[in-house]
Amino acid sequence: MERARPHFAAVVGLIALTFLYVSYGMPDETPQESADKTAGQFLEKIPYALEGWTGRDVGVDEHAFNILSKDADGWLVREYRRGEDRIFLSLVTTVDQRKLFRVHIPDICLPAQGWSVMERSSQTVQLAPGRSLLATSLLAEKAGYKSQVLYWFSSGNRFIDSKVLHRFLLVWDGVMGERTPGTLIEITAPLVGNDRKQAFRVQEDFAQLLQPFLPAEPDGSSV
Amino acid sequence: MVLFLSSMGEGFSNVARRFATLMETKLSLSPQTVWSAVAVGALLILLFYPTLGRLIEEWDSNIYYSHGYLMLPLALWLSWRKREVLQVVPVEPTWRGLSLLLTGLVLFSIGRKADILFAQGLSFLLVVAGSIYTLKGKAVLKELAFPIGILFFMIPLPYLLLDPIGFPMKEFAAATSSSLLQAFGVPIFQDGVYLYLPNYLLVVEDVCNGLRSLISMMMVGTVMAYILLPSITDRIILTAVSIPIALGANILRILLTAVLGFYVSGEFAEGFLHEFSGLFVFLVSLGALMGVERILAWKEQDPISQPLSA
Numbered sequence: 001m002e003r004a005r006p007h008f009a010a011v012v013g014l015i016a017l018t019f020l021y022v023s024y025g026m027p028d029e030t031p032q033e034s035a036d037k038t039a040g041q042f043l044e045k046i047p048y049a050l051e052g053w054t055g056r057d058v059g060v061d062e063h064a065f066n067i068l069s070k071d072a073d074g075w076l077v078r079e080y081r082r083g084e085d086r087i088f089l090s091l092v093t094t095v096d097q098r099k100l101f102r103v104h105i106p107d108i109c110l111p112a113q114g115w116s117v118m119e120r121s122s123q124t125v126q127l128a129p130g131r132s133l134l135a136t137s138l139l140a141e142k143a144g145y146k147s148q149v150l151y152w153f154s155s156g157n158r159f160i161d162s163k164v165l166h167r168f169l170l171v172w173d174g175v176m177g178e179r180t181p182g183t184l185i186e187i188t189a190p191l192v193g194n195d196r197k198q199a200f201r202v203q204e205d206f207a208q209l210l211q212p213f214l215p216a217e218p219d220g221s222s223v
Numbered sequence: 224m225v226l227f228l229s230s231m232g233e234g235f236s237n238v239a240r241r242f243a244t245l246m247e248t249k250l251s252l253s254p255q256t257v258w259s260a261v262a263v264g265a266l267l268i269l270l271f272y273p274t275l276g277r278l279i280e281e282w283d284s285n286i287y288y289s290h291g292y293l294m295l296p297l298a299l300w301l302s303w304r305k306r307e308v309l310q311v312v313p314v315e316p317t318w319r320g321l322s323l324l325l326t327g328l329v330l331f332s333i334g335r336k337a338d339i340l341f342a343q344g345l346s347f348l349l350v351v352a353g354s355i356y357t358l359k360g361k362a363v364l365k366e367l368a369f370p371i372g373i374l375f376f377m378i379p380l381p382y383l384l385l386d387p388i389g390f391p392m393k394e395f396a397a398a399t400s401s402s403l404l405q406a407f408g409v410p411i412f413q414d415g416v417y418l419y420l421p422n423y424l425l426v427v428e429d430v431c432n433g434l435r436s437l438i439s440m441m442m443v444g445t446v447m448a449y450i451l452l453p454s455i456t457d458r459i460i461l462t463a464v465s466i467p468i469a470l471g472a473n474i475l476r477i478l479l480t481a482v483l484g485f486y487v488s489g490e491f492a493e494g495f496l497h498e499f500s501g502l503f504v505f506l507v508s509l510g511a512l513m514g515v516e517r518i519l520a521w522k523e524q525d526p527i528s529q530p531l532s533a
Contacts, residue, residue, distance in 0.1 A: 004316040007357050008259055011324060015266045015350070018328045022270070022335045108390045114415035167383050171337045 042215050043074045043091060050209050055080040058088065061113075073181075085202045089210070090186040106138055106149050106186055115140040115147070123150060125204050127211045133159040139196070148199040150207070151186040154215060183215065263354055270331070270350075274343040281340065281379045287435045290442065294377035297446065301370035308366055315360035324353025344378030369449055376442040385434065392470070393432035400427075400477040409485055418477075423484035423492065425477070433473030440469035440508055447516055457519040464515050472508035476500050 048055040055078040076091040110117055119139040126132045135152040153160045155173075160166045166182070187206055189199040268275075282291035327349030334342030352371050356364045393416055401413035411420055418425040444465030448458035479500045484492035 004255075004259075004314075004358055007316040007318070007320075008262075010318075010321060011263060011354050011357050012266060014321075014324060014328055015263070015270055015354075018332060019266065019270045022332060105386075108386055111394055112390070112416045114413075114417070164383070167381075171333070171339060173337075 041074075042213060043076045043093060046076060046078075046089075046091070046210070046213050048078075050080065050206075053080040053082045053206065053209065055089070080206065086190060087202060087206050088186075088188040089206070090188070091183060093181060093183040095181050105184070106136075106140075106151050110138065110140045110149070113142075115142040118146075123200065125150065125152075125207050127208055137200075139191075146191040146194070147188050148191055148196055148203065149186060149188045150200070150203045151184065154183045154185065181215070185210075185214065259358060263358070267347075267350065267354075271343075271347055273335075274331075274340070274347065277340050278344060278377065278379075282377075285379050286430045287385065287438055288377070288379045289435075290439045291377040291379075294374055294442075298370045298374050301373065301446075301449075302367055305366050305370070309363060312362045312366055313360065314363060316358055317356065317360055319361075320353050320356030320358070320364075322353075323349055323356055327351075327353050339381070341378060341381045345375075348372070348374055348378075373442070373446065373449075376438065376445075389429060389432045389434045392434055392437070392473075393427050393429070395470070396431065396433050396473055396477055397427040399474050400481065403474070403478060404481055409482065411481070418481060420481060420485045423481075423489040425481050425484060425489075425492075427477060431473065431477060433470050436469040436473050436505070436508065437466060439505075440465040440472070440512065443509065444468075444512055447512065451516055452519055452523075454519075454523060457523065461512070461516055461519060465512060468508045468511050468515075472504045472511075475507070476504045479504075 058077045058079050060077055071094070072092045073095045074091075074093045076089065078089045080087050080089060107117060107120070117138050117140050119137075121137050123135050123137040124132050125135050133152055135150050138149040138151075140147050140149060153166050155166055155169055158169065160169065187203045187210075189203050191199050278291060282288050327346045330342050330349060331346035334340070334344075334346055348371055352364060352368075355367060355371075397413060397416045397418060401411055401418055404411045404418075409420070411418055413419075416427040418427065441462065444462045448461040452458050452461060480492045
């Protein structure tokens with residue numbers, strides 16, 4: 001024991017120091033308490049009429065409803081039409097972005113609903129002159145119908161296309177003492193023929209109109 | 224008031240002395256070992272108390288980790304089984320253990336600051352291992368490595384890891400169940416995780432993806448392998464076999480639910496019987512695991528498979 005006494009002091013000392021650090025260096029509020037409760041209110045301001053586009057709310061099935069009710073602080077699922085162009089907008093927001101990770105990304109949701117994801121790629125979306133973000137693009141197929149899904153996350157005031165990077169920034173924000181809201185933005189366009197470029201043009205056009213109503217501002221690059 | 228506090232202090236001190244004597248006589252532990260363990264243990268409880276609270280919340284609410292309550296008692300019991308070996312293993316305190324301890328404490332600090340339960344839980348294992356390594360040395364840590372390591376099963380994996388595992392399992396379960404039901408003449412149409420029967424819609428929810436069975440079966444398989452099988456190869460085999468057993472058990476449960484839903488009704492299938500079928504299937508998979516263990520143990524003892532002595 002004599003031999004171990006300095007080791008014992010070191011172990012006790014380090015644990016005690018850590019205890020003091022986490023006890024006095026932590027925020028007083030829990031993440032849920034400190035999270036901005038108004039973060040989901042922007043959903044109410046998304047207009048049904050958007051420069052030629054007309055929207056209507058679309059119901060979700062019970063399975064999706066159960067997941068969203070449990071893990072999301074707000075969501076919106078709408079169909080927008082403009083002439084022959086048609087897109088589906090899905091926004092899911094959480095006041096504490098950690099909960100956003102419990103919401104299934106389209107890569108998981110689509111197969112759950114019987115869609116096959118044929119391709120997955122990254123796509124630059126121009127939201128304004130000199131302002132773009134990198135989104136994930138999926139080509140999905142079901143019963144002969146094809147759709148192109150474009151989605152990205154916003155984390156606080158950043159746009160992100162990678163769930164892994166989103167997670168890293170969550171940790172970083174947490175270490176820095178921030179508790180930021182998060183949103184999953186998904187724009188789906190049915191493919192007419194196989195014209196993916198046309199579908200993307202429609203999606204990009206809609207994203208540009210939607211951008212002013214979203215909480216995050218693109219600063220010329222996404223993370 | 225002073226008298227009251229002083230009596231309380233004396234009372235605690237008596238209890239502590241009796242505890243130390245008990246440890247010394249029952250476990251043949253020296254007083255120094257007991258007191259250092261009590262001191263470090265008390266500090267660890269103080270440090271990890273909020274984490275333990277969060278873990279309990281998860282064990283209550285997370286469908287994949289309801290077995291979490293069992294893990295600490297299990298780890299303590301596994302450590303207690305090692306008491307005779309620990310008495311003869313050389314004790315060599317070393318500064319090398321501090322790197323493991325520091326890693327655990329830093330991870331804990333990050334986990335607390337960023338509110339990441341997985342990091343906090345993992346840090347508990349590292350801090351305990353690092354403390355033992357520093358105070359008692361490598362040989363003692365080696366003996367206690369498994370009881371400490373088994374605590375990993377009480378730490379909820381982050382959803383970032385659960386989803387990529389859970390969803391393909393859900394798809395597999397839905398597709399396999401659908402194929403088997405069709406093979407047995409039950410009319411069924413599969414659309415993703417939706418199984419449409421003529422009179423019943425069965426949705427393979429997250430709770431039915433088999434991940435819960437997989438995590439708990441892997442835990443049971445790992446512990447069984449460690450306790451019952453001496454050979455490393457056999458231990459790996461038994462742990463690995465727990466995976467297909469868990470997947471098969473989950474599919475069996477979906478099949479039972481679908482068959483009951485089709486031949487009786489959806490309400491009947493998803494009522495009490497659904498929960499009962501879960502217990503039944505768990506017992507069946509436990510039996511299957513024990514069966515594999517018996518085969519592996521018999522193979523070890525079989526004289527025909529033993530090399531002939533010269």
